[in-house]
Amino acid sequence: MKGSATRPSDLGTTKTLMLTMAAKEGGWNDVGLNHNMPLNNPFGINRIERGKAVGNVKYPSLEAAISDWKGQFGDRVRGAQTAADFVHGLQHPQTGQPYNTDDKKYAEKFNNISMAKWMKICGVEP
Amino acid sequence: MTNLKVATVLLICLLSSPVAMGQSNSCEIVPKGLLGEPHSEWRGFYDNKVYEYSVVIPAGLVGYDVAPPAPLHGFGIPLGEAPQSYIFVSGEWNSLEDSDPVDVAVRHLRYLREGGKTIESATITISRLGELRAAELAVSYACAGSNVRYMQFSTFALASDGGTLYEITLYCLAERYALDRTVLIKVLQSWKRRAKRKAGGQCSEVCLFGA
Numbered sequence: 001m002k003g004s005a006t007r008p009s010d011l012g013t014t015k016t017l018m019l020t021m022a023a024k025e026g027g028w029n030d031v032g033l034n035h036n037m038p039l040n041n042p043f044g045i046n047r048i049e050r051g052k053a054v055g056n057v058k059y060p061s062l063e064a065a066i067s068d069w070k071g072q073f074g075d076r077v078r079g080a081q082t083a084a085d086f087v088h089g090l091q092h093p094q095t096g097q098p099y100n101t102d103d104k105k106y107a108e109k110f111n112n113i114s115m116a117k118w119m120k121i122c123g124v125e126p
Numbered sequence: 127m128t129n130l131k132v133a134t135v136l137l138i139c140l141l142s143s144p145v146a147m148g149q150s151n152s153c154e155i156v157p158k159g160l161l162g163e164p165h166s167e168w169r170g171f172y173d174n175k176v177y178e179y180s181v182v183i184p185a186g187l188v189g190y191d192v193a194p195p196a197p198l199h200g201f202g203i204p205l206g207e208a209p210q211s212y213i214f215v216s217g218e219w220n221s222l223e224d225s226d227p228v229d230v231a232v233r234h235l236r237y238l239r240e241g242g243k244t245i246e247s248a249t250i251t252i253s254r255l256g257e258l259r260a261a262e263l264a265v266s267y268a269c270a271g272s273n274v275r276y277m278q279f280s281t282f283a284l285a286s287d288g289g290t291l292y293e294i295t296l297y298c299l300a301e302r303y304a305l306d307r308t309v310l311i312k313v314l315q316s317w318k319r320r321a322k323r324k325a326g327g328q329c330s331e332v333c334l335f336g337a
Contacts, residue, residue, distance in 0.1 A: 025197045027219035031289025035176065044176075044197035056176055057195070072195050091159070097192045098159040102202035103216060104297070108237045113221055 011070065012079040016126050017086045020115040043069045073099070083111045153269035153276065155297045156204045156212045164193035168201050175320070177217025177290055179256075182316035184309055189215065203313075211298035211306045213313060220284060220291045227261035228252070230282040230291065234263055238278070243267040246275065255283035255292060256319050266300060275300035279307065281314060292317075 008018045022028070025044035026036045036044060040059040045068060047057045059065040076093050080086040087107040090099035100106050119126060168189040173180045176198060183189045189201030200216035224230050231250045239245060246266040253260045260283035267276050280295040294317065296303075296310040 023221050024219070027221065027289070029220055029223065029289045031285070031287055032219035032221075046194035046196060046198045048194045055198075068195075097162050097164055097196070099196050100192060100199065101157045101159040101162075102191050102214060103199065104157055104212075104214065105234065105237055108240070109218075109222070112233070 011074050011077060013077050013086065014081060014126065015124075016115050016119060017077070017080060017083060019119065019124075020083065020110060020113045021086075023113050023115060024110055040065050042066070045069060045072070083107075086110070153272065153274075155276070155299075156210050157202065160190050160202055160204070166191045166193050166198075166201075172201065172215075173320075174198065174200065174217055177292075178285070178320040179217050179292060180316075180318050180320060181215055181294075181313060184312045187309070205298070205306055205309060206302065209299060211296065211302055213306075213310060214293065214295045214297070215313065215317075216293045218291050218293075220289055223288075224284060224291065225288065227259065227282040227284055230284075230293075231261040231263040231280065234280055234282070235265060238265060238267055242270050243276075244270070253281060255281050255294070255314065256317050258283040258285065258292070258319060277303040279303070279310065285319065 008015045022042040026042040027033055027044075036042060036056060038058075039056050040062050041056050042062065042065055045057045045065065047054060057065075057068075059068065073090060076089040076099070077086050078089070080089050084107070087110050091101060091106070092098060103109070116126065168191070169183055169187075170185075171180065171182055172189060177200075183201075183203060187203050187205065189203050191198060191201040199218050200214070202215070203213040205211040205213060222230075222233075224233075228250060235245070235248050235250075244267060246268060248263070248265045251262045251264075253262045260281050263278070263280040263282070265278045267278070268274060269276070277298050277300045278295060280293060283292045284290070285292070294310070294314055296306055298306045
């Protein structure tokens with residue numbers, strides 16, 4: 001994540017949480033990456049056609065995708081330092097539809113992604 | 127569906143202290159906010175090209191999901207009269223890298239315990255979801271300070287390439303389980319995996335979907 005407009009610190013949240021979000025929604029296995037990498041869509045952002053979700057957005061660049069996510073959801077996770085705070089913010093916005101509320105286990109699924117462990121193994125600074 | 131019982135766990139968590147780290151510690155059946163605005167509604171044939179599955183929402187019922195731009199995994203169906211039951215249908219990347227749907231079922235049982243539920247009985251059986259090997263989790267539980275009994279009946283399956291995890295879950299009062307299970311079975315029997323992507327990252331209709 002490069003550029004002043006795309007740093008997790010802009011939102012007061014952490015790289016670990018943003019990478020967890022990407023692993024959850026963009027995928028980090030071959031199937032997920034094969035789908036979303038050509039679209040430059042690390043967060044699985046959906047698009048609307050005639051008022052309905054019709055598939056994942058194709059962005060011109062990763063930076064564009066991150067900036068869009070920040071605009072759509074950034075305020076919800078501002079200041080979040082833990083997975084619980086991050087998901088709570090997504091699912092309890094002051095305005096707009098809660099994030100993925102149809103999945104009653106969304107928070108647990110997010111919490112179980114061991115991003116910090118893999119960042120350490122791969123030498124990625126938190 | 128053919129079922130081969132692989133594990134039966136009775137009164138599995140009575141001796142364990144609940145751990146309050148999960149978020150699903152309420153006893154609401156239909157998630158709050160599901161019908162908030164804006165949302166998407168689905169009726170009849172539902173086709174998810176991102177996660178490559180299709181299913182039929184039974185006549186007279188509606189599947190609801192958050193509106194975009196949040197990712198589209200599936201939908202939830204409120205069922206019957208209040209207190210309504212809930213059928214959740216989803217596809218998602220296998221982000222926890224499970225290799226067996228039984229592991230998914232075991233983890234979901236743990237979610238219930240960590241959410242403070244009192245597990246009265248739990249059974250995990252091997253089954254099928256479409257052409258895929260699946261695990262079924264049937265749990266009877268109660269919430270803290272309540273004698274009301276609830277049921278969760280989940281079917282989990284992994285795509286043959288291991289990349290995608292599928293889930294269909296019924297949440298309901300125990301007394302409603304027999305009735306609502308007939309609807310669940312219709313949903314389960316209609317579920318199909320879409321054609322696989324071509325090798326080498328090349329896609330057919332799937333890529334057109336996101337273009």
